[in-house]
Amino acid sequence: MVTTLTDRDRAHRAAAAVTDPELPMLTLEDLGILREVRIEEDGTVAVWITPTYSGCPALAEMRVDVDRAVRAAGFAQVEVRTALSPAWSSDWITDEGRRKLSEHGISPPGQAPARTSGPVPLTLSPTRTVPRCPLCGGADTEELSRFGATSCKSLHRCRSCLEPFEHVKEI
Incomplete structure (x- = not known):
């Protein structure tokens, strides 16, 4: 099945507008949780999201909300998938997301610690x-x-x- 860019954009817009259940002033796109939206050959809209934390309790609600929003945009087949690699980074929060956090009295994160490939170094001193x-x-x-x-x-x-x-x- 051949789809148009318009369909993908419409599906992306619907998924991007979903708000975070714990920080409702932010969309999943603001938080950098929305990774990819693709329309598969069979017409299924595949949406990838990455949790801020492994085991994040809000992930189940996000999946339901994304599914509901994309279906409401006119798509019958939707699969919300979880992408764990690369792991989410607070650096993925958009400038708009950081602005919204501040406006709502929440301090946005600074730059995330640098990640290297290989073993994770053990740091005994505070990194806060x-x-x-x-x-x-x-x-x-x-x-x-x-x-x-x-x-x-x-x-x-x-x-x-x-x-x-x-x-x-x-x-």
Whole structure:
């Protein structure tokens, strides 16, 4: 079956507009979770997504939401597939996604640690960054908890304005 670029674009737009269940101000495209959308020879729309964390509990809901959105765009056959390699990186969050995080009081991640091929080096010292406050912009912040409401966020407080905020971890 020959498909047009228009069909692929329409399917991509539908999948890209799906919002993250844990960060609903962001789309899967904003987060860099949406990897690829392809229309197969038999007309099936294949969508690849990558979880932010292996075992992310939101992945099942994302799959259902993507399937529903692509079907609503007029496609009868949809397969949502999981791509685990390469692993998701917080560097994949778009500039628009980072802006939306800040606007909603969540500190966006800094640059992710460099990844090398081969064995993963063991680091015994902390690798945590000190995020700026998304509310006042202050740099004097402290970590209150390494784990926030979700595994991909930590909880911090600004020492300048005293407001707590979440920070998306660098991965």
